[in-house]
């Protein structure tokens with residue numbers, strides 16, 4: 001129960017719901033029991049009539065009518081109270097589920113990139129959905145049924161002991177066995193359903209991947225192979241499901257068996273006691289039969305509740321693992337100071353902790369407000385890493401990054417990121433309208449500003465060409481747009497944000513050179529008083545930059561402007577010559 005302690009704060013928050021639920025449960029149970037006494041009374045009245053103690057049939061009719069009215073009345077009240085009981089406990093548990101999901105989601109948002117690298121998306125999704133559902137079963141149904149069972153037990157057993165103590169003992173004897181058997185069965189069901197879930201998860205991942213990669217599958221003619229793989233997986237899933245169904249099938253027969261044993265005991269022992277005169281009338285046997293049937297379900301539920309609590313404990317443990325984690329990148333500064341955009345790297349070395357790859361080695365450079373720095377280099381040379389370090393997606397190991405002369409870590413983290421417009425290498429667009437995708441950079445932007453940003457990113461004409469214009473909804477991963485269009489929408493998003501620092505990570509790669517030139521000219525105007533860093537593989541994107549640095553294996557190997565670098569032997573000159581000849585061809 002240690003892990004479940006985390007949830008106590010929610011019980012405290014909804015204490016009035018819980019308290020009201022408790023009171024109503026007690027009242028509901030008492031009203032559920034009343035009808036049984038009246039059924040007992042009716043049987044006794046019939047018995048008295050048969051024995052001749054009541055001679056007038058009118059009196060019997062009157063007694064039966066009176067008892068039936070009471071039975072109906074008590075049942076109606078019990079039903080109404082049971083409804084309210086569910087409204088309190090179950091509603092409270094749904095509210096707690098909602099709060100817990102929000103707590104986990106906010107924690108996910110708080111955690112840094114390294115957390116997402118270490119954990120698989122499926123696992124993150126599972127903990128916020130599956131695990132929370134299991135915890136909710138503890139917060140609501142388990143608590144509700146425990147209280148119901150306890151109240152029922154106390155009230156019923158007290159009444160039974162008072163009426164016929166020995167008969168009570170005999171009738172209740174099989175119930176602990178029932179509870180234990182149900183517990184064992186619940187554990188087996190739980191274990192097997194966990195395996196079923198795992199198979200289902202595998203099956204889902206497989207299908208999702210095949211749908212995402214459908215174009216590759218079709219173009220390589222891999223349909224038969226994927227069908228085969230799917231069949232193997234779904235067969236496995238079917239086998240596991242059948243295993244589960246087998247144990248589930250034991251549940252009701254077991255209950256029926258034990259109810260049968262208890263009923264037989266009541267009739268046999270009760271009958272003997274009536275004969276010996278220990279029990280005065282048959283009405284008591286009828287009442288006991290009803291009590292036993294009423295107790296069987298709650299006793300079975302004790303086993304069920306125990307397994308629910310165990311599952312909730314295991315799920316909450318998984319949730320707590322994530323809730324306890326601290327973000328790797330922390331904000332050390334509450335105060336926000338307006339960022340001017342002067343960036344300086346001083347002997348920066350950086351190693352990715354998960355792969356142990358040293359992406360940057362002793363890097364130093366400076367770029368001031370109003371300037372454009374371009375970074376070139378072969379793939380894997382560390383260009384993107386530089387941009388990620390400026391956004392503090394990671395913190396440096398050695399050396400320092402200065403922003404406006406101050407250590408990057410001494411700036412307010414959120415203010416720093418807010419001052420940056422980052423266009424990643426792999427432009428990500430949400431399944432939303434183009435307008436909203438652009439406005440992601442500034443949710444308060446006006447229609448004119450959206451159009452202006454799109455024009456500056458040279459994508460306005462394309463958007464206008466769509467029948468729904470800016471309202472065009474993009475499919476998953478923006479599949480309705482071409483690679484170059486996606487990149488430009490992503491650029492418009494950064495422009496509309498109007499940041500102090502603009503970072504472009506190879507974001508013009510899928511755009512033809514003419515459009516590229518157009519965007520660069522627009523950017524030149526927009527970024528007059530901003531700091532721009534352009535990562536690229538193309539000379540055309542970087543030739544106008546104030547400074548260009550060439551990276552090789554994480555180190556700066558050449559530095560200068562276009563004019564200087566085309567004179568020097570090395571990567572830049574070679575690339576220039578190659579791209580020039582390609583253009584001429």
Ligand SMILES: Nc1ncnc2c1ncn2[C@@H]1O[C@H](COP(=O)(O)OP(=O)(O)OP(=O)(O)O)[C@@H](O)[C@H]1O
Pocket residue numbers: 352354355357358359377378379380381382383384385386425
């Ligand atoms: N998130 C990461 N975790 C671990 N290693 C990484 C990560 N990102 C990059 N690396 C490694 O760091 C090195 C530098 O990568 P980086 O993405 O900075 O190169 P790049 O110059 O931008 O390459 P490209 O031109 O292909 O985009 C590579 O060896 C890469 O494998």
